[in-house]
Amino acid sequence: MSPVVLWVGGLMLAAAAIIIVVRIERGPSMLDRTIALDMLVGVVIAALALWSAAAERTDLVNVLVVLSLVGFVGSVTLARFVAVEPEDEGRILTPEEVRAHDGRMRASLAKESKRRVGGREDAMRRAYPESEDPR
Amino acid sequence: MSVLDWFASICFFLGCALNLIAAIGALRFPDLLSRMHAATKPQVLGLMLVMAGLAASLGSSQLTWKLTIVVLFQFMTAPVSAHMVGRSGYRTGKVREDLLVIDELTEDLDRAKSTPIPPSSS
Amino acid sequence: MAERVKFWTRWPMVLWLAAVWVLLWGDLTVANVVVGLVLAVLLVTLLRMPKVGFEGRPWLPGIVVLVVWFLGDVVMASVQVAKKALSPGEPPHGAVIRVRLRSHSDLFLTITAQLCSLVPGSIIVEAHRLTGTLYVHVFDVAEAGGIDGARDHCLKVERRVLYAFATDEALAEAGLPPRRRLLRRRPAAEVTR
Structure with missing residues (x-):
């Protein structure tokens, strides 16, 4: 295995991986990302094969077997449960939007947990009416 | 360099090049289904080439069988995921009608909807 | 009779699974073949698949x-x-x-x-x-x-x-x-x- 092939092939695979990551970022839907991830698995398989040939590591062949066998599970699962997503949800949010979304989530969580703790205290008071501190 | 080395090098080169071209295709093509066509290329031909190259450069019959199994597994599993993704892409409306010359599935689905007793979809 | 027919229809699957096992280990030894066959029979009997019904003639x-x-x-x-x-x-x-x-x-x-x-x-x-x-x-x-x-x-x-x-x-x-x-x-x- 000449180092020229290793370098040229490796660089091509690296470029392919970067382009695929760009496609994953762009989406626009979950399914586009899924097939891009499938392609990334293909690139990883090719890279492992290249590495195995260059370093004469025959143990990596087992990894190839496993990858080729289970690589499809993720995309099948995603394809099975994918739903119609609104146009706007198929993109990655900006940091501000993420912060706003997190804030909303936190507020509603806090409300929910307060309601639930209150409910439990009510139940305790009903169960043990004499005791002052139910805990 | 021996003949086998040359063969391995060419296979690796073509396999990696196919991966790169497929990635470019996946970036450039306009809709989900054409991107899927680009994606099948390294999964089938690219994998066969890379495995042939690896088998030639490792040069042991035991590993060659194992690599054949890798290709077989890929051949059995790749269409499954391609079909599932294509189908759910179609059903969730990710197909761009303006790029299709003809769409006989939608025609048939519309016809099935308009008949009084629709046939089961499964 | 029905049982026997079922058993015979499963043979190709058993052989295929055993072959995959042997190929994965990489060498053809008696132990590998036996273990592969036992595992294949176990898999076929424990995990029943819907019958596809292969009626054909490979040519x-x-x-x-x-x-x-x-x-x-x-x-x-x-x-x-x-x-x-x-x-x-x-x-x-x-x-x-x-x-x-x-x-x-x-x-x-x-x-x-x-x-x-x-x-x-x-x-x-x-x-x-x-x-x-x-x-x-x-x-x-x-x-x-x-x-x-x-x-x-x-x-x-x-x-x-x-x-x-x-x-x-x-x-x-x-x-x-x-x-x-x-x-x-x-x-x-x-x-x-």
Whole structure:
């Protein structure tokens, strides 16, 4: 295995991986990302094969077997449960939007947990009416 | 360099090049289904080439069988995921009608909807 | 009797699983074969699969023709899609076409669909089992020789699959000439046409 092939092939695979990551970022839907991830698995398989040939590591062949066998599970699962997503949800949010979304989530969580703790205290008071501190 | 080395090098080169071209295709093509066509290329031909190259450069019959199994597994599993993704892409409306010359599935689905007793979809 | 029939129909699966086991270990020893067979029998009895019902007759020339054409198709289609990916300009115009297959067996429907979607340039979007219909998305209609050309291509794949695996009765039902006549005159041209 000449180092020229290793370098040229490796660089091509690296470029392919970067382009695929760009496609994953762009989406626009979950399914586009899924097939891009499938392609990334293909690139990883090719890279492992290249590495195995260059370093004469025959143990990596087992990894190839496993990858080729289970690589499809993720995309099948995603394809099975994918739903119609609104146009706007198929993109990655900006940091501000993420912060706003997190804030909303936190507020509603806090409300929910307060309601639930209150409910439990009510139940305790009903169960043990004499005791002052139910805990 | 021996003949086998040359063969391995060419296979690796073509396999990696196919991966790169497929990635470019996946970036450039306009809709989900054409991107899927680009994606099948390294999964089938690219994998066969890379495995042939690896088998030639490792040069042991035991590993060659194992690599054949890798290709077989890929051949059995790749269409499954391609079909599932294509189908759910179609059903969730990710197909761009303006790029299709003809769409006989939608025609048939519309016809099935308009008949009084629709046939089961499964 | 029913039990015996069931057992015999499972044999190909057992052999295949054992073969995979031996190939994964990489060397053909008695221990490997025995363990592989035991595991295969265990798997087949514990994890029951729905019966596909293989009623066919593998035919070596047919299988060879099928494999060679498949490899040729993959290479040709890969080059075409690669060309489209690299050439600047308009995106290709695809189509979703209906292909009504000739045979009504689930197995041959599955094999045909698998082979069609392994070739870049055609993806099975939907399969209708009752009518034996495949809905195929064609990547580039112009390159595939028009809509009829693309449909013809899928039917040819099915034809090769049938000649490789189907029984003579199934062939006759699908309206294809029997293999004997195929061999007598223009052997390769008839199968591949």
